[in-house]
Amino acid sequence: MATSPTRPEDEPGDLATRLMDQAMGHYFSAALRTAARLRIADRLAAGPRTPEQLAAATDTHAPHLRRVLRYLAASGIFREDASGAYQLTPIAHQLRTDVPHSLHPAVMMITDELFLRTSAGLTEAVRHGDAAFERLFGAPFFAHLQSDPAKRELFDNGMASLASPADDAVAAAYPFPATGTVVDVGGGRGGLLRAVLRHHPDLTGVLFDLAPPLAHHLLDTDDLKGRWRTQEGDFFASVPQGGDVYVLKHVLHDWPDDACRRILRTCRAAMADGSRLVVVDCVLPPGNAPHFGKTLDVTVLAIFDGRERNADEFAALLSAGGFRLTRVLPTAAFPSIVEAVAE
Template sequence: MTRHAESDDPFMPSALHDLMFGHIHSAALRAVAVHRIPDHLADGPRTPEELASRTGTDAGALRRVMRLLASRGVFREDDRGAFRLEELGQPLRTGVPGSQHAGVVMITSPMFARSAPRLQDTLETGQPSFDYIYGMPFFEHLLKSPEDRATFDAGMAAFSGAEDELVAQSYAFPPDSRVIDVGGGRGGLLGAVLRGEPSLSGVLFDQSATVAEHVLDRPELAGRWRTEGGDFFTAVPSDGDVYLLKHILHDWDDEDCLRILGSIRRAARTGARLLVVDAVLPGNSAPHPALELDIVMLMALKGRERTAAEFESLLDRAGFRLRRILPTPGLPAIVEAVAV
């Protein structure tokens, strides 16, 4: 069969082809992550038969899934039919620095995978498709499903953990400041900030069950932090010099964001700094790594990724003045504002 130019050949792979089959690639990635296939390739290539024996999977099915992912650069198949883990697939391993295993399992979980096909309904109503599938909002579901909450918490820790040091190193925190991490989870970012400047002290603020699992109990941080449980929609600790909001505002619509920012403004003295750590989208349709995340927000929550102009407007309405936006080596930027 003679090959024709790409525009004339219906069998030629194309960007549209990849978009159409994106959910297949995602399902394949989840399958090898859940069965820890990359962990079994840490010592070198193995055949699907060897991997199947180790993981309790079917060798024939495994070969076909790995073949697809090899075409995307996750694995490479050698002449004897053994697969090795490529650089792209290394973060799929568990227990290694920068592991994204838990993040992949979270994003490809049924929580999001089941919501995606109903995105068409969201286009009609503007409401999260997650609510139709599960019969309740996302965070309410997490409170009632310990398994999904554990998946979510582990996934967020995987994503955030890789960013915390980068964010902490990208901003010069004023010496002797009190840093309040609002919605700070288990304290990964606060810990990185405190390690970077020994004169700082901090408060980790989140729901009581979350801060109870904090990771701040380390010798080098002794005596410089405390935890506090509460609801950031109602009130947050007062008298902070710097308030942190990392990956919080993107979970909520503007009105809920104003409630969170209002709690901070009531607690903060005039002149206190607010650092919003979130992706900042370009003001056009230019490619950006957070555009997919914006659709996750659309179909699962009422949140959104925002542009610089949208952040400025939101902050102004809440009593803060935008000072500057600092890039980091990772996905989020640091949106710096001051209480006025």
């Protein structure tokens, strides 16, 4: 939650309350996780229900549940009516598990101990200039996921959910060619590639990633039959050759600059001169205005030792990898599109 600038009418007591409310924000995450784990939004889909009814359905303590729901309703998650029953709000609809672009898996991922324990180690990350996650869990994030299939699935589900609202926005905002091949490098389960192929019916695609996300890819649909293939591999070693457009969505922000340069050089080695690279990440604006990228920036700092970047930082990074930044395009969602040409 972003803090608004100090207003002339702010009294010291008001400022103290606002600061303390933000300091206690981890309780909001805990309350949101509680509602997500209990599938409260699913249970309200048919209409308002009282805390007693919800408690009976979830085998929980009604007075405690009422207090958690009241806390969430104060921030627009659910709404209490005059009878004391709770109902869905537009934002709470996104917590349902049975709706398109559900954010339930993303909430479960972000409020998991992987993220919560890591956020508690942020001070040490700032002190030492590294990722808090490895200090706490004994291994880098992605290495840890390789040893824990359940957490790997949680992460893959969460990332697919978090990315889902942006997939159509990116596919609609960027002028992909009418024909040719799009290579989605580190594309996870392929939500973006699916959206691109649906927007451009004469394109073909390659979904490139590690085995765990590929095992649950989203491309095997009747409308895309014969237009895609998957390929397993490590983007630090090599990527598929022969593509016309290469996409890196939410890849570079996971890594520090030296690792990003390695990824970019691997992509460049597979690309012909003049081929396009499309980077989908937040592009940080200047100044103090709120921006979701600033939240993500601190998140990836603690977990991966990654970072969000501004346009100048992207230009320098791309140049070191053999590319020239040509333009930055906004989308209707939180990430932007950074286009570059292989030189």
